[in-house]
Amino acid sequence: MHSIRVVRHASERGGWEMALAEPPAHLAGLVRDYCGYREATAAPLRRQELPGVQVVLILEFGPLLKHLDDAGRVTRHRSGFTAGLDERWSTTEHDGVSHGLQVNLTPLGARRVFGLPMHELSNRVVGLEDLWGLEARRLVEQLAEAPGWAARFAHVDAFLTRRLERGPEVEAGVRWAVERIHHAGGNLDIAALARELGRSHKHLIHQFHEHVGLPPRRLARLLRFDRAVQRLKAGGPVRWAELAVELGYFDQAHLHRDFRQFTGGPPSALLRRTLPDAGGFESGAQVKSVQEPAWGDGQDAR
DNA sequence: GGCACGTCTAGGGAGTAACT
DNA sequence: AGTTACTCCCTAGACGTGCC
Numbered sequence: 411m412h413s414i415r416v417v418r419h420a421s422e423r424g425g426w427e428m429a430l431a432e433p434p435a436h437l438a439g440l441v442r443d444y445c446g447y448r449e450a451t452a453a454p455l456r457r458q459e460l461p462g463v464q465v466v467l468i469l470e471f472g473p474l475l476k477h478l479d480d481a482g483r484v485t486r487h488r489s490g491f492t493a494g495l496d497e498r499w500s501t502t503e504h505d506g507v508s509h510g511l512q513v514n515l516t517p518l519g520a521r522r523v524f525g526l527p528m529h530e531l532s533n534r535v536v537g538l539e540d541l542w543g544l545e546a547r548r549l550v551e552q553l554a555e556a557p558g559w560a561a562r563f564a565h566v567d568a569f570l571t572r573r574l575e576r577g578p579e580v581e582a583g584v585r586w587a588v589e590r591i592h593h594a595g596g597n598l599d600i601a602a603l604a605r606e607l608g609r610s611h612k613h614l615i616h617q618f619h620e621h622v623g624l625p626p627r628r629l630a631r632l633l634r635f636d637r638a639v640q641r642l643k644a645g646g647p648v649r650w651a652e653l654a655v656e657l658g659y660f661d662q663a664h665l666h667r668d669f670r671q672f673t674g675g676p677p678s679a680l681l682r683r684t685l686p687d688a689g690g691f692e693s694g695a696q697v698k699s700v701q702e703p704a705w706g707d708g709q710d711a712r
Numbered sequence: 713g714g715c716a717c718g719t720c721t722a723g724g725g726a727g728t729a730a731c732t
Numbered sequence: 733a734g735t736t737a738c739t740c741c742c743t744a745g746a747c748g749t750g751c752c
Contacts, residue, residue: 650737651736670738676737676738678736
């Protein structure tokens with residue numbers, strides 16, 4: 411049984427509910443977390459999705475989200491989609507109603523769940539039915555019919571467990587290297603890492619393409635940016651120069667450069683925006699921990 | 713899989729302008 | 733004066749690729 415934290419918010423512009431849960435112990439390290447969501451707004455809503463160090467799996471049982479890439483191309487994927495590690499921001503949009511479940515996988519977890527070389531998913535969005543066919547559609551139908559978030563999370567647990575049993579093992583050296591990069595917060599010497607592992611840097615890069623989707627230096631950079639975003643989401647006073655040093659940037663100019671590349675604007679612009687996240691800056695949200703959310707199926711938000 | 717080498721890019725650093 | 737946003741240049745290291 412998952413411990414579920416439900417966050418709700420309502421205003422004249424609409425309302426949303428998010429159900430957040432950790433994965434069970436046997437999926438820890440492969441799945442970061444689950445986030446069930448339901449949103450109803452008076453007008454279409456567009457949202458910027460920032461790059462991060464997780465592989466996102468979106469299971470949709472409401473109207474399909476539009477996904478817009480940085481060239482403005484629009485795609486919709488029946489049953490949902492997955493996005494591998496991405497070094498650019500993207501945009502999602504719904505017409506006023508959105509209902510689904512997001513699974514945040516670690517790159518190594520995604521490698522096992524999808525059974526694909528991860529470079530085939532990096533910097534891309536791929537429809538789940540293109541990857542899993544009818545299996546994806548059946549899962550989403552099950553989720554739509556389930557009586558609440560707890561039941562949905564249980565379905566997803568079971569599905570992912572089956573996929574993991576069939577999926578390829580991740581090479582132990584790569585797992586070790588990824589953990590080292592995480593522990594160092596992205597601040598470490600990749601050549602030294604390869605030496606410690608007793609491999610050539612060429613071999614290490616090749617394995618990272620296979621199991622992670624990006625070379626180690628890029629993963630480290632993305633991880634550092636991700637920490638910066640988490641730091642902004644946590645709130646509190648921000649001094650850019652101090653934050654840059656805290657995160658291992660040489661100075662504020664380099665923090666600024668990463669934000670430009672990953673978000674399209676300076677860090678102050680991100681701070682001003684409402685981040686679309688439970689831990690974000692949306693004011694007035696109510697939080698409570700429950701086994702089953704009160705906003706059950708078949709009932710509208712309002 | 714390892715070595716060597718060329719290319720590319722991020723890091724390090726300096727500086728300027730705008731704003732408070 | 734201090735902070736933030738932004739640009740530029742040089743260098744070291746990361747990465748890609750051909751060859752063995």
